[in-house]
Amino acid sequence: MKIVKAENLEYEYVKLDEDGKVESTLKAVDGVNLDVEAGDFIAILGHNGSGKSTLAKHINAILVPTEGTLYVDGKDTKDPDKLWEIRQTAGMVFQNPDNQIIGTIVDEDVAFGPENMGVPKEEIWRRVEKSLKSVGMWEYRSHSPNKLSGGQKQRVAIAGVVAMQPKCIVLDEPTAMLDPNGRREVIRTVMELNRQEKVTVILITHYMEEVIYADKVIVMDEGKVVMQGTPREIFSQVEKLKSLRLDVPQVTLLAHELRKSGLDLPEGILSIEELTAALEQCRAGKA
Amino acid sequence: MAIKIERLNYIYSEGTAFRKQALKDINLEIPDGQFIGMIGHTGSGKSTLIQHLNGLIRATSGTIYYNGENIYGEGYSMKELRSRVGLVFQYPEHQLFEIDVFHDVCFGPKNLGLCQEEIEERAREALDQVGLDSSYYRKSPFELSGGQKRRVAIAGILAMHPQVLILDEPTAGLDPRGRDEILDQVAKLHREQNITVILVSHSMEDVANYVERIIVMNKGQVFLDDTPSRVFAHYKELEGVGLAAPQVTYVTQTLKSQGWDIDTSVTTIEEAKQAILRAMS
Numbered sequence: 268m269k270i271v272k273a274e275n276l277e278y279e280y281v282k283l284d285e286d287g288k289v290e291s292t293l294k295a296v297d298g299v300n301l302d303v304e305a306g307d308f309i310a311i312l313g314h315n316g317s318g319k320s321t322l323a324k325h326i327n328a329i330l331v332p333t334e335g336t337l338y339v340d341g342k343d344t345k346d347p348d349k350l351w352e353i354r355q356t357a358g359m360v361f362q363n364p365d366n367q368i369i370g371t372i373v374d375e376d377v378a379f380g381p382e383n384m385g386v387p388k389e390e391i392w393r394r395v396e397k398s399l400k401s402v403g404m405w406e407y408r409s410h411s412p413n414k415l416s417g418g419q420k421q422r423v424a425i426a427g428v429v430a431m432q433p434k435c436i437v438l439d440e441p442t443a444m445l446d447p448n449g450r451r452e453v454i455r456t457v458m459e460l461n462r463q464e465k466v467t468v469i470l471i472t473h474y475m476e477e478v479i480y481a482d483k484v485i486v487m488d489e490g491k492v493v494m495q496g497t498p499r500e501i502f503s504q505v506e507k508l509k510s511l512r513l514d515v516p517q518v519t520l521l522a523h524e525l526r527k528s529g530l531d532l533p534e535g536i537l538s539i540e541e542l543t544a545a546l547e548q549c550r551a552g553k554a
Numbered sequence: 555m556a557i558k559i560e561r562l563n564y565i566y567s568e569g570t571a572f573r574k575q576a577l578k579d580i581n582l583e584i585p586d587g588q589f590i591g592m593i594g595h596t597g598s599g600k601s602t603l604i605q606h607l608n609g610l611i612r613a614t615s616g617t618i619y620y621n622g623e624n625i626y627g628e629g630y631s632m633k634e635l636r637s638r639v640g641l642v643f644q645y646p647e648h649q650l651f652e653i654d655v656f657h658d659v660c661f662g663p664k665n666l667g668l669c670q671e672e673i674e675e676r677a678r679e680a681l682d683q684v685g686l687d688s689s690y691y692r693k694s695p696f697e698l699s700g701g702q703k704r705r706v707a708i709a710g711i712l713a714m715h716p717q718v719l720i721l722d723e724p725t726a727g728l729d730p731r732g733r734d735e736i737l738d739q740v741a742k743l744h745r746e747q748n749i750t751v752i753l754v755s756h757s758m759e760d761v762a763n764y765v766e767r768i769i770v771m772n773k774g775q776v777f778l779d780d781t782p783s784r785v786f787a788h789y790k791e792l793e794g795v796g797l798a799a800p801q802v803t804y805v806t807q808t809l810k811s812q813g814w815d816i817d818t819s820v821t822t823i824e825e826a827k828q829a830i831l832r833a834m835s
Contacts, residue, residue: 313729314729314730314731314732315699315700315701315727315728315729315732316699316700362727416595416596416597417596418596440727443726443727444726444727445596445756446594446595446596446756446796446797447595447756447758447796447797447798448595448796448797449595449596449796450756473727473728473729473730473733475730476801509731512729512730512731512732513729513730513731514730514731516801517759517800517801517802517823518801518802518805520823521801521802521805521823521826521827521830524823524824524827525827525830525831528827528831530830530831530834539801539804539805539808540808542805543805543808543809543812546809546830546834547812549834550814550834553834
């Protein structure tokens with residue numbers, strides 16, 4: 268079952284002058300075809316302005332396509348009667364946690380989503396408990412959100428989406444404003460939701476290290492999908508990624524440089540453990 | 555001797571139930587021309603400390619000397635200090651407000667009371683320093699990419715001709731190339747104009763690549779203050795305070811623990827590469 272399916276998706280931003288006439292248009296998404304299987308962990312990479320966020324906003328129908336079609340769990344996002352179902356199927360988490368938290372107490376904030384959906388009261392509190400536990404924030408349920416760290420706030424924002432029981436969560440640079448610990452907390456939370464609750468995850472990020480656990484990586488440039496594959500396939504192409512204003516994890520780059528210096532290492536090394544193991548082998552081969 | 559901080563304390567909401575000591579007994583010397591990285595988890599006191607350096611926050615106790623003068627002394631000109639110590643906030647592009655790029659960069663020098671000719675000269679120079687040519691002058695900030703907007707905001711500070719440039723997470727939210735462009739420009743300014751740079755960052759890799767000294771903040775105190783290789787040698791303690799070392803440091807540390815005879819003081823890809831090649835031969 269495809270949870271998200273894009274067919275020749277195009278989106279144009281239209282700029283109007285003072286008289287309401289079209290001054291210029293910008294095609295932010297240009298002919299994207301995409302298949303996301305339910306339960307997948309997908310990462311989207313691309314430089315600023317490559318169309319990642321515009322694409323992401325289609326998945327819960329904040330934007331609807333100018334041309335082409337986007338299906339979320341089989342429903343066409345252009346169908347206004349399906350809007351609320353689509354938004355319950357696909358939840359979104361944004362970059363700045365401060366813009367997403369509205370409650371004065373953590374558990375009230377998380378309850379906001381299901382409350383709006385008309386979920387019965389007992390069920391709401393059951394969901395709040397479950398989702399706060401799933402992001403590791405249950406013990407903070409009676410705290411004020413503005414006393415939390417960035418990573419904690421972002422996990423509360425994720426719990427707020429989880430409480431609506433979406434099949435799919437789209438996260439648009441959720442770690443851009445966080446310190447290393449906060450980034451680790453959020454990524455661990457997202458991976459657990461994916462593995463244990465089988466929630467489909469679509470993660471947009473500029474941190475290459477966060478991408479290595481994804482099932483599939485999609486690279487965008489000028490509104491088009493220009494690369495697609497496993498993290499290992501994508502990060503084996505160091506030079507191509509650099510030409511797209513992107514990067515690879517620091518260990519991958521180190522392995523790439525060592526290869527260039529003549530060491531017999533495989534391409535597409537993704538983690539510290541992989542690199543040290545490969546270096547051990549390399550040294551044993553030499554001895 | 556440019557900046558000297560002595561026994562600095564800062565307490566939020568003194569005398570209320572919300573009293574919180576944000577900075578505790580800070581003693582630091584920042585000589586002219588250093589390139590310094592400041593790291594620490596969210597809430598460790600980094601931003602509070604840097605806002606003291608140009609007088610935006612006044613210490614509860616303690617003293618700051620700028621070029622030997624006590625900035626809390628009677629008759630000290632805070633306006634003068636703020637034109638010497640430039641502070642670029644997080645997401646500075648949110649503070650662009652003029653009709654076009656050129657006017658925005660002119661705003662700072664205009665407030666220094668300079669003549670129009672000098673103002674425009676400084677704006678052109680500052681935009682040139684951040685790599686934006688005259689084709690950008692008449693653009694609205696809304697027409698620019700995230701990285702370009704941020705460079706305009708930095709140019710606005712440079713046009714004040716600061717001797718000290720403080721940047722609070724200048725690369726948050728930028729793509730990898732945009733990040734490298736901004737940091738390369740800052741490094742170039744540091745090299746060519748010999749200005750002091752204090753870079754506040756959450757990216758250990760960026761800090762390791764650019765700075766000569768790292769100040770680690772934790773719970774409002776200076777936790778470590780040393781060269782990158784010596785600071786990152788304490789990677790276990792850094793993890794304890796919510797930070798980490800660059801990935802390459804972990805690679806050599808792991809190899810060492812597996813019995814390799816290898817230099818573990820590396821903090822950049824180039825250093826790690828050389829250390830591994832040496833250990834292999």
